[in-house]
Amino acid sequence: xxxxxxxxxxxxxxxxxxxxxxxxxxxxxxxxxxxxxxxxxxxxxxxxxxxxxxxxxxxxxxxxxxxxxxxxxxxxxxxxxxxxxxxxxxxxxxxxxxxxxxxxxxxxxxx
Numbered sequence: 001x002x003x004x005x006x007x008x009x010x011x012x013x014x015x016x017x018x019x020x021x022x023x024x025x026x027x028x029x030x031x032x033x034x035x036x037x038x039x040x041x042x043x044x045x046x047x048x049x050x051x052x053x054x055x056x057x058x059x060x061x062x063x064x065x066x067x068x069x070x071x072x073x074x075x076x077x078x079x080x081x082x083x084x085x086x087x088x089x090x091x092x093x094x095x096x097x098x099x100x101x102x103x104x105x106x107x108x109x110x111x
Contacts, residue, residue, distance in 0.1 A: 002055050003106055010066060010101070013050040014073035020044035022081065056105065065104040068097035 020043030027036030054062045072094040078084030086094070 006054055006056070006105065009050055009053050010069040011073075013047050013066060014069050016043050016047035016050055017070065018073050018077045020047060022077065061104055065101045068099075068101035068104075071097040 020040040023036050023040030023043060025040075026032045027034060027038075027040060051062060051066065056062055075084070075086050075090055075094050079086065
């Protein structure tokens, strides 16, 4: 159950961070205004909070592993929200990152 909870928290963190960054992008680059930027800042703050709920106590490990989730999640977000179509190298890179998440977070450790 701990791995499932951790994975769910990674997904929630990705939604908050990627969504927040997208909202800021929309507010600034697409000229949608400061309300979008403000919503993005709130979402980015929520991302920081969600990361603290991970069961592992090592900040560096959590953020390092989350980086892989962020890479894959960003590509998925682009596909769903912006119509982006990743090429085979995007997909391969995301898969490598997700393997890294598994190794960093869930590999058996001594002690």
